[in-house]
Amino acid sequence: MESKFNELCHLARQTACLKSTLALLEWDQQTKLPAAGGAYRAEQITFLAGEIHRRETDPRRGELIHDLTNSDLMADPHNDKAATIRELGWKYSKKVKLPQSLVESIARAGSIGQQIWVEARRENDFQKFAPHLKEIFRLKREEADAIGFEDQLYDALLDEFEPGATTTEVALVLKDLKNDLVPLIQEIEASGNRPDASFLGRNYPVDQQENFCRLASAKIGFDYDRGRLDVTHHPFCSEMGPDDVRIATRYDESWFGTAFFGTLHEAGHGIYEQGLRRDQYGLPPGQYCSLGIHESQSRLWENRVGRSAGFWRYFFERAQSHFGHALSDVNEQKFHAAVNRVEPSLIRVEADEATYDLHIIIRFELEQEIINGNLDTNDLPEAWNSKYQTYLGIQPDSDANGVLQDVHWSAGLVGYFPTYTLGNLYASQFFDQANSDIGDLEQLFSSGEFTP
């Protein structure tokens, strides 16, 4: 059994080697690829995704998993080996349901979809993106059908990101949250307490922003010997090896928050990846356990840490030394209040903590409607705008700031959005627990201590 286990691990590590190579192809597409290189890049991505699927559904892998699942290596379910067999088995049983051609089609559509999305968003042209979006959702429905589900099609997609969670459970959590958030936001609005945030819209030179982003992300624990920071269209984090985790952000010269909180968010993902067990790289004990947990780390560093008073007690002076002109008449208290201002807004990744989850709920509802066949993707801009009116009382001024703002659907990530809200909820619990275990975290932050 030991030799079968080693063989299974060897196969999994080889697949991980291809996956990390695929991650480089994708990272490069989003950060470095020459303008005309997109069509062939999609072919490379499709080919590698196909090779990965072939290996993940290799009958030999199935035999090994079958034999090992019934072996005494499973005696202690908390053991690394048992976890490895169980998780690889779970993955195998899902992957064998997916036809090779569907996997390749989804990979191709995702690569091309992202490229077209970049153009469509830049040109504020939903029609340009519409046929690709339609095709992506068609393929994702086919995927959900192939995987199968007990209750709803959407379950099969959600399970890819938050294993074991069901649509019904998640909907319940989000509904409860919404019932608390809506009156909270109304109360905040009625209070008339609206801190001045206008200085966040002054001129923040991109070079200085990048320096400050690097400074802060390194300080909170992102290791630049094992990672990079680059520029992209939509912030992301990607790992392409046990010592190679890359984050990417975008800069808005006249808005401080875009790059800074975006970088903290992605650095949170990166710190989590860099903290995984190196010796288990390519095996389940060396991998993230769910996207909700992953997002709990990004949202924790972005918000629970990055918008705290202690954080700015340490960082505000440093911000001033980077952006002297923009912050000359601002003090720490005003700055801390500004980055915590609550106000319904159009862009999810820049939303405050109170309204953020409403952005998620909107997406969660819309993607279910599309997957269930109750909403045509061509009608999405209208449905999007109408939900923003209902939940946030505002309407996008353009599709670029509306339905085209997020990269996810273009990349085939359907069922991903709710993990942000789960992440927010997990993050708060982790943070509170850490606070009671370690002591006054804000006190530590204020002296530049982020390691504990």
Place this chain on the structure above:
Amino acid sequence: MESKFNELCHLARQTACLKSTLALLEWDQQTKLPAAGGAYRAEQITFLAGEIHRRETDPRRGELIHDLTNSDLMADPHNDKAATIRELGWKYSKKVKLPQSLVESIARAGSIGQQIWVEARRENDFQKFAPHLKEIFRLKREEADAIGFEDQLYDALLDEFEPGATTTEVALVLKDLKNDLVPLIQEIEASGNRPDASFLGRNYPVDQQENFCRLASAKIGFDYDRGRLDVTHHPFCSEMGPDDVRIATRYDESWFGTAFFGTLHEAGHGIYEQGLRRDQYGLPPGQYCSLGIHESQSRLWENRVGRSAGFWRYFFERAQSHFGHALSDVNEQKFHAAVNRVEPSLIRVEADEATYDLHIIIRFELEQEIINGNLDTNDLPEAWNSKYQTYLGIQPDSDANGVLQDVHWSAGLVGYFPTYTLGNLYASQFFDQANSDIGDLEQLFSSGEFTP
């Protein structure tokens, strides 16, 4: 036969897809990889090189080649299909002689070797690199033995870069050239005609150098929609798709020539790659025919064009507008003379046209001695310095500027160097022919016309 031909092409194109992915892994290693990412990158490169070899030696490929080689598709040897079958057959017959494990070992040694070389060169520490160099030459000797040869071990390695050429032939060409060059260089030295080039060593800000490199390389025909320019340790050009050719250079703030002529050289490679037949991508008619021909294009743009009077008639004013301070008291004639100054120097890639080939002859002789077992790699610095004394009358001030200056051996490129000199000779013939076919090329250059 048509369907067999199509199947063979399909296999070759799939392999090309993996090769272009491998090229991205290597490009990234040389330009973007985080410091700690090297070990796993070597694993990725090794794994992909192994996969490529497995496909290149696939018995099915052998069957198809065998059947097609005896078919009437070979009737006209100048036909695309005949060329495809012939070239893939030639490659197959070589590759099947190489054990899978050797191919993987060479890939791993080359990836790690390059990483160690970067450190060793930076730290001027040959000892750090020595064990890797020894191992690389040991593996290359094993490779040459496996491939086989008629006359000399080195033939088998040379054939990889300049197919069909033999060591004896190349040695003869180089000897003849040396016999002409040595008195020419002496004559130049004796003439006392030594143009002032000191202003090339003034301060040239890196940003401005980069702008000027981009301007010039684009002007001569490198298409940035289908390519990139990045920073690296040793200049190179790499293609990772039919519309994705990347060049990289390095900057010396106090020497104009390093980045500029380096970029022209790599842009020459890039223009050649960008000019290959896109519809034949991944098949022999869409690939370069030899490294000598490849180098003929880089050396042509670097020297025959880039050091011509016509070129600087067009570009000198533009150089002044980029580097006003450094060139305020220089005129076009002085500048043109300076970039053509002949003087024995230490660094191959920065050598003038007259002394350049002596650098190549030194390397060509040394690598043969090592491959033939007549020189131990540990004794290489001494042998290197002694040959520089003999051929160029100078001695390196450090191993970093001596035996450690070139990336090639660290990457497993043994037998590559003579292609530079072949390239120089081809380039001169192409240029003279173009001059008589098209008319006065320098006249065209002086008005910024590089397209014909």
